[in-house]
Amino acid sequence: MVEATPWQREIYRVLKSYDVRQVAYVPDAGHAGLIDLCHADNEMKTVVLSTEEEGVAMLSGAFLGGERGVLLMQSSGVGNCINMLSLPNICRMPLLMLVTMRGEWKEFNPWQFPMGQGTKAVLEHSGSLMFRIDDAADAGDIVDGAARMVFEGCAIATVQIGQRVVGAKSFGKK
Amino acid sequence: MDRSRAEAYPLRRREVVSTLIGQRTDLLIVGGLGAPTNDVTAVGDRDNFFPLWGAMGGAASIGLGLALAQPSKRVLVITGDGEMLMGMGSLATIAVKAPSNLSVVVLDNERYGETGGQTTHTSARVELHMVAAACGIRVVGKIVTAEELEAARGAILEFAGPSFHVVKVRAEQEQMILPPKDGAYLRDRFRNAVLGKEAAKL
Numbered sequence: 001m002v003e004a005t006p007w008q009r010e011i012y013r014v015l016k017s018y019d020v021r022q023v024a025y026v027p028d029a030g031h032a033g034l035i036d037l038c039h040a041d042n043e044m045k046t047v048v049l050s051t052e053e054e055g056v057a058m059l060s061g062a063f064l065g066g067e068r069g070v071l072l073m074q075s076s077g078v079g080n081c082i083n084m085l086s087l088p089n090i091c092r093m094p095l096l097m098l099v100t101m102r103g104e105w106k107e108f109n110p111w112q113f114p115m116g117q118g119t120k121a122v123l124e125h126s127g128s129l130m131f132r133i134d135d136a137a138d139a140g141d142i143v144d145g146a147a148r149m150v151f152e153g154c155a156i157a158t159v160q161i162g163q164r165v166v167g168a169k170s171f172g173k174k
Numbered sequence: 175m176d177r178s179r180a181e182a183y184p185l186r187r188r189e190v191v192s193t194l195i196g197q198r199t200d201l202l203i204v205g206g207l208g209a210p211t212n213d214v215t216a217v218g219d220r221d222n223f224f225p226l227w228g229a230m231g232g233a234a235s236i237g238l239g240l241a242l243a244q245p246s247k248r249v250l251v252i253t254g255d256g257e258m259l260m261g262m263g264s265l266a267t268i269a270v271k272a273p274s275n276l277s278v279v280v281l282d283n284e285r286y287g288e289t290g291g292q293t294t295h296t297s298a299r300v301e302l303h304m305v306a307a308a309c310g311i312r313v314v315g316k317i318v319t320a321e322e323l324e325a326a327r328g329a330i331l332e333f334a335g336p337s338f339h340v341v342k343v344r345a346e347q348e349q350m351i352l353p354p355k356d357g358a359y360l361r362d363r364f365r366n367a368v369l370g371k372e373a374a375k376l
Contacts, residue, residue: 021243022239022242022243024239045242045271047238047242047267047271048267048270049263049267050263050264050266050267051263053231053232053235054232054235054261054263054264054267055235056232057229057231057232057233057235057236057239057261057264058235058236058238058239058267059239060229060232060236060239061204061235061236061237061238061239061240061241061242061243062239062240062242062243063239063361063365064224064236064239064240064243064361064364064365064368065202065239065240065241065242065243065244065368065369066243066244066365066368066369066373066374067239067242067243069239083228083229083230084229084231084232086228086229087226087228087229087232087236087357090228090357091357091358091360091361092357092358092361093361152376154376
C-alpha cells in the first residue's frame with residue numbers, strides 16, 4: 001500500500017462522484033497512491049494493461065456496455081495510444097486520461113524528454129481536450145472540470161499532472 | 175511459411191460465423207476490422223454488433239471492457255489473425271482479469287486479407303491459442319474441422335470463460351458485404367440495444 005497524497009485523494013473523490021467503475025492503468029509511481037485507493041474500492045474494477053492503447057480500447061467497450069472509466073498512465077505511454085484514439089474520436093465516445101508527467105521540470109532521465117515534451121501536442125492532434133495540474137491544490141477542481149466535459153459531452157480529455165506536483169524521480173540522487 | 179496450407183483448410187469462414195451466431199440476438203458481438211466484420215454482416219447485421227473499421231489490435235480489449243460492464247451477457251469477439259497478432263498483449267490482460275462471459279474467436283486464414291493476401295505469422299510457426307494458454311486463459315482451443323467446431327460451441331457460447339479459440343479457415347476471397355461505418359451511429363445503435371433507449375441517453 002502506498003499512502004495516497006491529499007491531491008490523489010481529491011482525484012479519487014472526483015472519480016467516485018462521476019461513478020467511474022473501470023480503472024485501467026499502466027503503473028506510474030506518480031499514480032501509485034490513487035491506484036491503491038481504486039484497488040481498495042469494491043465498486044471499481046481495476047485493470048492492469050500490457051500497453052496503454054489497450055486501455056483506450058477497453059474503456060470504449062466499457063462505454064458501449066454502460067460503464068464509465070478512467071485511464072491512468074505516465075507521459076511515455078501517450079505515444080502508444082495514438083492510433084487507438086481514433087476509436088473514441090470517430091465514434092464520439094468519452095475518454096478520460098490522467099497522465100503523470102515525466103520528461104519536464106527536473107527530469108533526470110533524458111529518455112523521458114521526447115514523450116514528456118511531446119505529450120500535449122500529440123494528444124491535441126489526436127482530438128483530446130487538454131487540462132493541466134501544476135498546483136496540487138487545484139487537482140480535484142481540474143479533474144472535475146475535465147470529467148464533466150468527458151462524461152456529459154462525450155469528449156476525449158487529458159489531465160496532465162505536472163512533475164512539480166508528482167515530484168521528480170531521483171533514483172537516490174539529488 | 176507455408177502459403178498453400180490455408181487454401182486447403184476445410185472450414186469456410188462464413189459458415190463458421192453462421193454456426194456460431196446464427197440468428198441469436200442475445201450475444202454482444204465485437205468484430206475486428208477487416209473480413210470478420212463482413213462475415214458477421216453477411217450472416218446478419220444486428221444492433222448489438224459493433225464492427226470495427228480501424229483500431230487494429232483493439233478488438234479483444236473492447237470485448238474486455240464490455241464484458242466487465244455487462245457481466246450477465248455473453249460477449250463474443252470475432253476477429254482475424256492479423257488483428258489479434260497486433261494486440262497479443264491484451265490476451266495477458268484478459269487472462270489476469272478473467273471475465274467469465276468473454277469469448278474470443280480468431281478466424282485464422284493466415285493472411286492479411288485486405289491488403290493483398292500477405293501471409294501472417296500464423297502461416298509459419300505462431301500458434302495463437304498457445305499464446306492464450308501460456309497467458310493463462312483457462313479455456314483455449316484450435317479448431318480445424320466441423321466436428322471440432324461443433325464440440326467447441328458450448329465453450330464459446332455458454333460455459334464459463336474466458337475462452338479463446340483459433341478457427342483455421344480456408345484462405346479465399348469472399349464477396350464484400352460491408353457493415354455500417356459511421357462511428358456515432360454504431361455507438362448509438364449498440365448502446366440503445368444493450369442499455370435501452372432511456373439508459374443510453376447521455
